[in-house]
Structure formats: structure tokens, C-alpha cells
Amino acid sequence: MIETVYVEEALWDHPRVTALRERLPGRRWVRCNHYGEVFNPKPQHFRLQKRRPALIVARKPSRLLMEAPSGYAIGGRHNYYFSHLLNCPYDCRYCFLQGMFRSANFVWFVNYEDFQRAIEATRRKHPGEAVYFFSGYDSDSLALEPVTGFAGYFLEGFSRMPENAFLELRSKSTNIRPLLGREALPNVICAFSFTPDIVSARWEAGVPPVERRIGALQKLQARGWPIGLRFDPLIHVPGWREHYRRLFEQLFARLDGGGIHSVSIGVFRLPRGHYDRMVDLYPSEPLFHGPLAVERRIVAYHRALEEEMVDFCRQALLEFLPGEKLFSCQF
Amino acid sequence: MALEAEARPLIARFRLKRDLSVTAFRLYRNREAGISLVVTGIGKLRMAAAVGFLAVHASPACWIDVGTAGHPELPLGTVRLAHRIIDHDSGRSFYPQLVIDAPVTTEALITVSRPLSGFPDPALYDMEASGFFEAARHFATVEWIHALKVVSDNRRESFVKKQVGGLVEAAVPTLETIVAGLRELHRSIAEPLPLDLARIAAETRLTQAQTRQVEKLLRQWQALSPETLPPEADLCRMDRQTLLPWLRRRLHD
Numbered sequence: 001m002i003e004t005v006y007v008e009e010a011l012w013d014h015p016r017v018t019a020l021r022e023r024l025p026g027r028r029w030v031r032c033n034h035y036g037e038v039f040n041p042k043p044q045h046f047r048l049q050k051r052r053p054a055l056i057v058a059r060k061p062s063r064l065l066m067e068a069p070s071g072y073a074i075g076g077r078h079n080y081y082f083s084h085l086l087n088c089p090y091d092c093r094y095c096f097l098q099g100m101f102r103s104a105n106f107v108w109f110v111n112y113e114d115f116q117r118a119i120e121a122t123r124r125k126h127p128g129e130a131v132y133f134f135s136g137y138d139s140d141s142l143a144l145e146p147v148t149g150f151a152g153y154f155l156e157g158f159s160r161m162p163e164n165a166f167l168e169l170r171s172k173s174t175n176i177r178p179l180l181g182r183e184a185l186p187n188v189i190c191a192f193s194f195t196p197d198i199v200s201a202r203w204e205a206g207v208p209p210v211e212r213r214i215g216a217l218q219k220l221q222a223r224g225w226p227i228g229l230r231f232d233p234l235i236h237v238p239g240w241r242e243h244y245r246r247l248f249e250q251l252f253a254r255l256d257g258g259g260i261h262s263v264s265i266g267v268f269r270l271p272r273g274h275y276d277r278m279v280d281l282y283p284s285e286p287l288f289h290g291p292l293a294v295e296r297r298i299v300a301y302h303r304a305l306e307e308e309m310v311d312f313c314r315q316a317l318l319e320f321l322p323g324e325k326l327f328s329c330q331f
Numbered sequence: 332m333a334l335e336a337e338a339r340p341l342i343a344r345f346r347l348k349r350d351l352s353v354t355a356f357r358l359y360r361n362r363e364a365g366i367s368l369v370v371t372g373i374g375k376l377r378m379a380a381a382v383g384f385l386a387v388h389a390s391p392a393c394w395i396d397v398g399t400a401g402h403p404e405l406p407l408g409t410v411r412l413a414h415r416i417i418d419h420d421s422g423r424s425f426y427p428q429l430v431i432d433a434p435v436t437t438e439a440l441i442t443v444s445r446p447l448s449g450f451p452d453p454a455l456y457d458m459e460a461s462g463f464f465e466a467a468r469h470f471a472t473v474e475w476i477h478a479l480k481v482v483s484d485n486r487r488e489s490f491v492k493k494q495v496g497g498l499v500e501a502a503v504p505t506l507e508t509i510v511a512g513l514r515e516l517h518r519s520i521a522e523p524l525p526l527d528l529a530r531i532a533a534e535t536r537l538t539q540a541q542t543r544q545v546e547k548l549l550r551q552w553q554a555l556s557p558e559t560l561p562p563e564a565d566l567c568r569m570d571r572q573t574l575l576p577w578l579r580r581r582l583h584d
Contacts, residue, residue, distance in 0.1 A: 004429060028437055030426070030439070032426070037426065043472040048428075049430060282522075289550075
């Protein structure tokens with residue numbers, strides 16, 4: 001539960017802030033000049049803050065859209081990501097955000113209209129070509145929906161756009177009410193991330209169990225939403241082949257492979273600096289001391305193991321869906 | 332704490348004894364309880380110097396600035412924890428992060444260099460907290476640094492030095508709750524090695540850099556296979572030329 005809400009002074013009377021104040025009475029509301037005053041100072045303890053993250057309400061003035069790293073694609077040539085939220089309510093031990101940000105507090109950028117304008121302008125730069133906008137890079141797209149109303153706003157925006165503009169909502173949340181409450185949009189992909197049960201139970205604190213997420217995807221698919229499956233990152237555990245095979249069977253036993261927009265596989269890779277910070281936070285975490293190697297300042301599973309895991313999962317997934325729907329996110 | 336009069340109730344409650352081996356500031360300690368208190372004098376510069384002094388002499392894990400403050404409205408004796416500390420001179424703000432239950436309401440706290448008349452904003456006013464926070468940030472992360480203030484004057488009632496002890500006394504239960512919360516927090520994230528690293532370093536004459544590498548390797552070992560950690564005595568029998576390669580070899584086997 002959010003106990004403290006920091007608000008940039010200039011946004012104190014913003015309609016989204018006013019609405020939130022009504023929804024979250026009795027919280028500690030603190031004014032700040034700029035979100036960076038709270039979020040950026042160096043001496044912060046991510047692990048401690050993760051126990052009671054505060055919400056920081058801010059305006060993102062620039063760099064609203066970023067080009068996605070090459071290799072981060074699900075079928076389009078033009079790929080961008082945007083972040084209305086920094087940090088995530090879940091606590092996945094492998095998550096790179098732990099190493100990227102000093103603070104575990106959420107930063108919520110409320111200037112949705114500016115994001116929407118940037119998306120529109122970017123889409124216009126690529127007439128007639130598919131342009132993908134990824135929303136779940138620095139957070140989970142749906143997990144804080146009751147606070148942010150993000151999906152509600154952007155679904156409306158994308159419903160008015162030509163179908164060459166795609167939005168990917170990436171989530172581990174079963175908070176799908178805003179999607180079920182409206183007509184499905186062919187240009188919005190509801191992508192859910194999965195790891196096998198054994199990994200999820202051990203390293204994805206707060207995340208709904210795999211079965212519940214599959215249930216949510218099933219509902220979305222039944223309502224006609226294009227859905228995506230994301231196995232990113234692949235996590236190595238003893239018996240990983242069997243665990244991943246079982247996960248794929250679990251998913252495709254309940255989902256219609258034909259109605260799946262895309263499936264992507266990503267590897268466990270961290271910049272060395274991120275990795276070092278994560279080890280400092282959790283020095284005795286076995287996940288960070290597994291079969292890892294450092295290559296060009298990137299920490300990842302040994303190359304042979306990484307290739308083996310990707311190949312295995314790729315082959316296993318090809319039993320359920322055609323190759324053109326399968327993507328490897330490697331960068 | 333800025334004043335000896337403010338410190339007295341805490342010295343009594345926590346059974347602190349003056350440490351006469353140091354003279355730059357008045358330092359009181361209870362080593363068994365792990366509590367140190369320094370009387371800083373008035374003003375943020377003196378406070379910042381005292382924080383550095385305390386860091387050297389006591390290395391605290393958490394830091395609390397306890398003292399009195401003015402407020403335009405709040406009655407005398409009201410206890411508040413700071414959620415934002417504003418340095419009036421520079422305009423800089425600091426935000427203590429509350430990851431424990433706050434036993435009292437929180438408030439903004441403005442640190443001024445000279446006493447202000449009338450307290451223009453609805454906030455606490457003191458003369459030390461920004462210096463305290465800015466200095467303590469060099470020794471701890473912001474979850475471990477807090478300012479607890481008791482209202483000692485407002486627009487209707489002036490500061491009376493004689494009353495200070497009684498006012499701070501009223502804040503002691505709140506302070507104890509905060510200290511207990513922070514101690515519990517500290518315990519909850521500690522991941523001690525089941526080996527005495529200091530002893531291993533001393534016996535094998537490791538340099539500081541080597542000690543850090545040994546710690547890293549032992550943590551790796553503990554994470555992967557805690558039941559096979561080598562006995563401390565075996566490690567102590569090695570020397571610094573053999574210990575690190577041996578650990579690396581065993582971990583990669």
C-alpha cells in the first residue's frame with residue numbers, strides 16, 4: 001500500500017492528482033520541487049524502499065518516447081518505448097530495475113496528453129508502416145492501473161489511431177478490468193510475461209501465480225484482444241528444460257495459438273554495474289551466483305548455456321505456433 | 332542534539348555515560364545498547380561537524396536528530412517526524428524515507444540560520460536539521476536518517492529554555508518506537524556470513540582489497556551451497572597467497 005505521495009509543486013492541482021487525493025485519503029502527501037529531489041539522490045536503499053514504496057507524481061518534460069534497443073521487436077521495423085511509470089510494484093529478484101534505479105519509489109508521469117502527442121507525431125513519421133510503442137519497459141503496464149488509469153487513457157487514444165500504430169501493454173498483473181470493459185482493439189497487444197511456476201514462486205514476489213495469469217489471458221483472448229507471451233528473461237534452474245516445457249504446455253493447453261500475436265524470448269543479461277548493485281542489495285542470492293559470465297561488461301549466463309536455453313525454448317515453442325510469431329529479444 | 336538541556340532526558344532514559352576520551356564535542360554512550368548521543372551546539376554547521384565526529388567515533392547505522400522546533404500553530408510539546416527538510420538558505424530539500432511505521436504525524440521542517448519571527452509557513456522551524464541530513468547522507472542511506480522534533484514555541488508562546496527538558500521528555504516514547512523500528516529493519520536485512528571474516532583476514536594477513544574478494548567468494552559459496560562452507564579454522568590456516576586461488580578453484584569445481 002502506498003503511504004506517502006510526493007507531488008511536484010506545479011502539479012498539486014492537476015486533475016489526475018486531485019482525483020488521486022480523493023481516492024487515497026489519509027496518505028502522507030508531501031510537496032517537492034522536482035521528482036529528482038526524491039528519486040535521484042545517491043544514498044538510497046532500493047531493497048528497504050521496496051518494502052514501502054512511495055509514489056512520486058511528476059511531469060516528464062522531454063524524451064517522452066525513446067527508440068527501443070535494436071533486437072527489441074515483435075514484427076515491426078519501427079519500435080519505441082515510453083514510460084509513464086518508473087519502477088514496479090512486484091519484486092522480481094532478476095529484474096534489472098533493481099540495478100538501474102537508486103530508489104524503489106514509483107515515479108508516475110501524469111502528463112499523458114504529452115505522451116499521446118509524441119506518439120501521434122512519431123506515428124506520422126512512418127506513414128503506412130507498422131510502428132510499435134512499448135509501454136512496459138520501466139514498469140508493469142497494468143499493475144498500478146487503479147492509481148494511474150494508464151490503460152484507460154491510452155486505449156482510448158489508440159482506438160482513434162490508424163491500425164499501423166501498435167501499443168504493447170506488458171504485464172504480470174491480472175488487473176485486466178479496463179480491457180474487459182471495452183471492445184477489443186486489434187492494434188493493442190496484451191503481452192504477459194511468464195517464468196515457470198518454480199521460478200515465479202521463488203523469485204517473483206507479489207506477482208499473481210502463473211495459473212491466474214493464464215486465466216486472465218484466456219479471458220482477454222476470448223474477448224478478442226491480441227495477446228502476447230513473453231519469456232524474458234529465461235531463468236536457469238536445475239531441470240529448466242522440463243520446467244519450461246511444462247510451462248509452454250500449461251499455456252497452450254488453455255490458449256488458442258492461432259490468436260496469439262507474438263511470442264518473444266529474452267535472455268538474462270545485465271550491465272555489469274546493474275549486476276554489482278543487485279549483488280550488493282542481495283549478497284546471498286543464489287540467482288546472482290549461478291552459471292554467469294562477464295563479457296564486454298555484460299553479465300549473462302555462459303554463452304553456451306544461453307544459446308542452449310534459447311534454442312531449446314524456441315524449438316519447444318515451435319511445436320505450438322509458427323516461426324513467424326516467435327521473436328528473440330537480444331541486445 | 333543541539334543543547335545539553337535537550338539531551339538530559341535522553342541521557343537519563345538510555346543510561347548514557349559521558350565519553351571523556353574525546354573532547355571536540357560532548358559525547359555520551361551506552362555501548363551495550365548501541366546508542367550514542369552528541370551535543371552539537373546551535374546551528375547547522377556545528378551540527379554537520381558533529382555528525383562527522385560521531386561517524387568517526389561511533390559509526391552509527393542509523394541517525395536521528397532529536398530536538399526542539401518552532402511552529403506557527405502547533406501546541407508546545409507536540410512531537411513530529413520530518414518528511415521533508417528544507418534548507419532555508421540554499422532552498423535545497425531533503426526527504427527522509429520512511430520505511431517503518433511513523434508513530435507520529437509527519438511534517439515539513441525548515442532549517443534557518445537565524446531565528447525567524449512569526450514562522451511564515453505552516454511547517455516546523457529549527458536551526459540544525461538540514462546540516463544534519465546533508466552530513467549524515469555521507470554515512471548512511473536516507474532510510475536511516477530522521478529528524479524528530481518537539482514544538483517548543485509558536486506564534487503565541489515563546490521559547491523558554493527551562494521548559495526544554497520537559498518537552499523533550501515527552502518525545503522519548505516516540506523516539507523509542509522509532510529506534511525499535513529501525514533496529515528491527517536493520518536485523519531484517521542483515522545477511523551475516525556464518526564465518527568470522529575479520530578473524531580470517533587477520534590470521535591470513537589479507538589486505539583490505541583481498542578481504543573484500545574473500546567475502547565475495549564466501550558469499551557466493553554460501554548462496555550456492557551453504558552446507559559445504561569450509562570450516563573457519565581451515566581458512567585461517569592458509570596464507571594470503573593461497574586462500575584466494577583456493578576459494579576460486581573450489582567454487583569453479
